[in-house]
Amino acid sequence: MLGVPKVPFRGIQPFRYADHAIFLAREEETEELEDLVAIYRGVLLYGASGDGKSSLINAGLLPAVARRRLRPERIRLQPRAGEEIVVERIATTEDDDEGEHLPSLLAPDGDSSRIVMSVHEFEQRIRETCASSQRPLLIFDQFEELVTLFEEAGAIEVQRAVVAMLVGLLREPLAVKLLFVFREDYLGKIKHLLAAVPELVDQFLRLQPLSVDTLPTIIRGPFERHPGHFARELDPALAERLCAALHERFVSGDVSLSEVETVALRLWQCDDPDALLTRLGVQGLLEGYLSDSLDRLSPDVRGAAIALLAQMVTSGGTRNVVSADDLVHHARKENPELSPTLLAEALDHLERESRLIRRERRRNIHLYEITSEFLVPWIRARREEARLLRERERDELRREQEHSAARQQRRNVALRLIAAALVVVATVIAVLLVVAINQSNEASRQAADSTSLALTSAATPLLHSRPDLSLLLAWAAYRKSPRVEARGSVLDALTAVRASGVVGILHGHSASISSVAFSADRHTIASAGKDQSIRLWDARTSKLLGSPLRGHNAAVNGVAFSPDGRTLASGGDDARVRLWDVRTHRQLGSLRHEDAVYSVAFSADGRTLASAGLHGTVRLWDARTHKQLRSLGGREGYVYSVAFSADGRTLASAGEDPTVRLWDVRTRRLLGQLRGHEGAVYSVAFSPDEETLASAGADGTVRLWDARTHKPRGSLRGHGFVRSVAFSADGLTLASAGDDHTVRLWDTRTHKPLGALSRGHRSAILSVTFSPDGHTLVTAGDDETVRLWDTSIPPALRGHRGAVNGVAFSPDGRTLASAGEDKTARLWDARTRSPLRSPLRGHDGPVLGVAFSSDGRTLATVDDQTVRLWNAGTQKALGSPVRLDNMSDTAAFSEDGSSLALGRGDGTVRLWDVRTRGSQGTLPGFRGPVTSVALSPGGRTLASAGTDKKIRLWDTRSHRPLGPPLRGHQDYVYGMAFSSDGRMLASVGGDETVRLWDVRTQRPLWQLRGHKGPVVSVAFSADGRTLASGGDDSTIRLWDVRGHRQLGSPLRGHRDSVSAVAFTRDGRTLASASRDGTIRLWDRILWRDRDQLRGEVCRLVGGDLSTSELARYAPGIPYRRSCG
Known part of the structure; x- marks a missing residue:
């Protein structure tokens, strides 16, 4: 079938x-x-x-x-x-x-x-x-x-x-x-x-030819006929958009199936297909395929391929049928540097691998033509680029010849003047030396900038398909020259890698990795590969521990740690089970099988080792003496997986036939046979409480069984071909991995999916396991990598019942406070993302803002009529609330929480001393309501903005304005923030801009655009180099203050307006609050210095940029190790 x-x-x-x-x-x-x-x-x-x-x-x-x-x-x-x-x-x-x-x-x-x-x-x-x-x-x-x-x-x-x-x-x-x-x-x-x-x-x-009426069937048919089979799908709305675009393309009514399939495939492979279709359109997607096909070639062969394709398009933009001899002749005529051997290699690739051209033999001549009309515009563009480049090179050569002649003429004149010039030579040399040094430095800087830009350009297209490689290229660009483009590229790649859930990628194996295991102390990971090696890794640093364990003479299929973590067992195609000392990496023993060994497992007490494989039997061994205790028969065909129950009394085995068998380890008696799969069963696992057994197989299902009654408890579907299953330490989560390149997480109580980890492996995942604390998931597969995933951190902090109006970090960055429309404030553990006790209740209206005292012990919260103080440790109220004498529309604390500014509907701003609970006076200035207020870090300067779209700066001690109003915004100002040194003010508003002002001179510095709607929140990082802004477009954008440009792509995740943003003091974490009721924490988005960034990049990626990868994606740039 x-x-x-x-x-x-x-x-x-x-x-x-x-x-x-x-x-x-x-x-x-x-x-x-x-x-x-x-x-x-x-x-x-x-x-x-x-x-x-x-x-x-x-x-x-x-x-x-x-x-x-x-x-x-x-x-x-x-x-x-x-x-x-x-x-x-x-x-x-x-x-x-x-x-x-x-x-x-x-x-x-x-x-x-x-x-x-x-x-x-x-x-x-x-x-x-x-x-x-x-x-x-x-x-x-x-x-x-x-x-x-x-x-x-x-x-x-x-x-x-x-x-x-x-x-x-x-x-x-x-x-x-x-x-x-x-x-x-x-x-x-x-x-x-x-x-x-x-x-x-x-x-x-x-x-x-197919007609345009078949487009919906071609595009949506695979998903409707096989629901849940594919790792992702093109949803109906996107399919409808695509059909409409293709209708416009195929005006004759006849469809090119290869074009439809190519466009649909590229969209299906993309994480954000809607955006990709909008950005590129159908023709752009098709040309992207052509570019990708050629980008896999070396630069020389790629150039030869483009030269050949150019000969297959006429000057009028139609396909041209050309003989092989004419192709080579004309390509070399336009590009003399191309050798016949190089052109032959390119021609073979175009025909056999990328299938961009086809060959036909007529009258003893090989004739070539491009396969589809969609290639024509791209080829014409490349041909025109090449023509312009050749013309530019000819013009430069002509100019150089003219300049050479002029130089010679000037040289002759100079020789006649040398005698007269000797008097001033010494002075001139000194001046020229200074100029030469400056020019040399400028040339070096320009060369570094050029290299950095080239690496940045190479990193960007790989952002979604290979975020790890994109990160290495971006880091190389930043290291060469920390331009704003490189900084943004690093930020994009870091975000992409982390968004996938991956917290570490371990490189080292040179073939598929069949099995991974976690030691009980959570410190060590073992991986077994088809390259005949076993590797041990530090789970905390992602680094290789010593040399690989070598002893198997064929592929290694399974590994397992003993419960005390001191011994590792491995089984391989060489018909051996080998035991290793984890500390010394020495082999302790070799146990003989009759054929390949596919799986090994220790009992909970570590005394018994089970192994199984091609021979069809399960063998039990004394783990200390290495002697065989008994064998369990009764299976026909291979045994792919064995697992002990937590008490060690029951063993589950599964293999080539669609039956899971349960054995009594002591008596060797078959306890039951679990039937339900419709093909081979590749993996079995017991839940920690021994109540449930999970099995996974070739029929695309994960099945749950009652381990005592042997009755089925449910069937989980979502993969195509499931290779491995594992329970979390608490038994509440089940992970499954398969040939669809994804790991899926399931709630073992409701049997509902919890999510999928799909942005990591590039091929089948063969093994999955949880760390003993359940916080980390480890996977390995055909792409020769081991990947670590953080499963402990939810994507958003949820607790408020309604919009979240404000966020603030404690000075040490460990605690986050939030203010909500639901009249509560909440405290969160910033590391674990979990709430600290119950919400802070007492306000009679929406909480507008929160702030910590400089020592982090006191929290201040404000609504439109009261200010409340809380002990941040006990979360108990400190005294009675401070009643305000008028309702406030907007509020802002000073950085240390000691002062509070309240903007009111009558156009005034009231200042309060939070510690003494006394008023510090009222500032006039607006005819209408105050829309935003901000206090400088020391509380000496106040910024206020009103419905007149102007910003006013005030001295908070004298209550006098500091110069004239700041003009520039074309709509209401919704948010403001001072830099940590108080020298700059950032403001955001309904005109979709972020504006920076010099506080001392009251002059505008820069205007930043990027948001697609009103901007409502803004915050500086502590070092003042980065600005974060949040808008009604549901995005957060980061800006390089010195370069006054956006850093990377917007941070997305919220589903409504981003009402507040706040950095930790070290700038490593950004918090965002939204009207969607959630708070999101964006970790390690900034870095203190290059060493810190390098450590983060190399920890995440785990490997290094190879010479072949650099040559492929950024040809001509000298190789330098990124993480070595």
């Missing part, structure tokens, strides 16, 4: 046999072709190039004919006497290189993917097959080659022999069927060749 592929779209590639489940919108053609093949001995299938004939055969007809008991064989023809017939075996798996094919009648015992034979031998085998009651279906793919290849090679006699054989098979009463597949423009010649079978002309299917 055919499964469902991991990916829902094929891109530019044709559909394969394994893609039957996602081959949609061709059901009618498949059924018609199937009926024709069933009725007639010979059938013709033809259509235009690129209309999907091969896809119809592979994913449509081949799976269908199996129901009619036909045995398909794919045949190609070649003009070689004695080797005319090429049988191409039909691959059944997604990976054509795996060697799994449909059985072949022509090579029943062979495992070759390609079988060559003569016409005579082929005919004889077909006759023998038919005589044995088999019903072969011979599919002659690209049958036009009987015309093109044979005529050009002058192999007319060989051609006649092939035709005679085909006619003989059709004329004689044999149980064989023939399907001829070819391009429509060869129909006339093929009719002539097969004229001896005239009825063939009426036994045909002419394949037409």
